[in-house]
Amino acid sequence: MKIVIILPTYNEKGNIGELIPILEEEIFPMIKNHEMNILVADDSSPDGTVDEVRELMKKYKNIDLNIGVKKGLGAAYIRGITYAIDKMKADIIFEMDADGQHDPKKIPEFLKKIEEGYDMVIGNRYSDGGSIPPNWPIKRKIFSVFGNLLVRSILMRFNIHDWTGGYRALKKEVFLKEKSKLGPFPSYTFQIAFLHKAVQDGFKIGEVPFHFTDRTLGKSKFPAVEYIYNALKYVVIARILELKRFIKFLVVGGLGFVINAIALRLLVESYNWHPASANLAGAVLAIFSNYNFNNIWTFKEETSKGILSYLTKLVGFYISSSIGVVLIQTGTIYLGTHLIGRTYYFIYFLVGTGFLLIWNFTMYRKVIWRKKTQQL
Template sequence: MRIVILIPTYNEAPNIALLIKDVYRNIKKIKKHLFLLLIVDDKSPDGTGKIVSDLMKANKSLFLLSGKKAGLGKAMIRGYLYAINKLKADVVISNEADFAFDFKHLPDMIEKIEESVDVVVGSRHVGVGKTEGWTLTRRVNHWIANTFFGRWVAGVRVVYDKNGAFRAVRVKGVMDQINWKKLRVRGFAFFFYTIALYSEITDKFYEIPAIYTFRKKGESKVSFNRKYIKSYLTDCLEYAKLAFRIRLKKYRINI
């Protein structure tokens, strides 16, 4: 299989080189698939894209997709389209750039895909999965989004952890059924919303336990940080609206 690992970035200069090294260290353990690493950077002013460009000279399987800052959801959509149409992915695995979810779980994810699972989610809410280093505010925010809006309002129950970026999704029969170009999701609600879309296509979901740790370097964009507060509140409002749209079935896969 051609497996594209997709990582969206914005101002991740302190993390990106170490992250890329960590990804390659983990994929070397998996021999029978072709891996490509795609960094989707929103023209980070801290030079994240430049660091990736320099590393590409020594890594033929490393790709950089740059674009204007338009939100995490838009970055993911650009990345998905590039992975599917340009890199010809059979599977797309996404993750965050802050070492929150450990790439050591890649073999487990791929094993489940090989067993005909369509969507594999790294989950904080099954088995030994958990969060570490979160403040009370962050825990409350996650409960409101994942449980209150995700489970109770929207009624999405195919997985317990609907908001994590760490997931593997099959392209044929799942991702290729969605009209990504017309998907209107700008912020972090993208991950929750796409779980709802996938659930209309397949029932082959699986959650593997994963530990989510708070970033050690760089700035969190999902916070009340003065620099990101406006986009964060906008994303929260979008999340709530999408939850009600899903509940009312006012969305379509092939928009």
């Protein structure tokens, strides 16, 4: 396969001149089954980075150079990866810092993971033997470890350990699928957003632990304050959007609950019905309300058109709901009134409804509004 290692550069003169010969002379000869190439994605660095790259290009013929305007790391990667795929016909792309912080000896391990079937492979500094520089001041270590942990926790995806790093390998398909969504992330948040979108779309993610070493030459371009703001904003909004459906589901269920509760109280208090029968009557109304609001709102993407499908699903919804309503919810009320007494019937209703909630969401997702892709 054709591999392109993208090295984004902004004022990396000296660093790039050190890294490229290591890649060419020590690493690439170890890789026999792939065609290895380098793309330097520079943003018109004023320090002469490009001149250094041009010198190296005379010696090594597998280097390409893509120069653009400085808009940030994410923008440089989007431009560079597009160039690697369109112009260089890359199958696999690497993201790698040009400052020597990413140990190039790990490249074969990334490739092995890709060969094993992973779509995107992430360099991992936080577990399985990976590490951040031991000589970093404690404040920087805390920032790095806790920042990453915070991202993992908010996104609730704990099986990926390093969300913020920039040492990665990916199949071109991953980028082609996500490219259109990455425009809003021209700076370092690009790394979190790209990985998150790949995870959401079900791409298989692998990890390779590595020791992140310190820069020896030049300065970091990492914009800390801006990054904290943008990264937090991304993860919080992304998580709310992921939970949107669940929140809608709760609102619809809440309305159903109110309908059920009013009918129950009215029939018991004013008409002296048995709480169990009154609950069944209330539930019939609540189920109708839940079905219609979920259909037009919560799961509207999965709603099929046509009256026949509407009615078939309504019947299916009543049948699947009735198991929960009769056995779980009404069953709890029935047991409560018989074992403890009728006085506390509303408490049995609350407890029974709690059990019902768990049962319902599982049923809705698996039977009524399951994802279209799962039906294939």
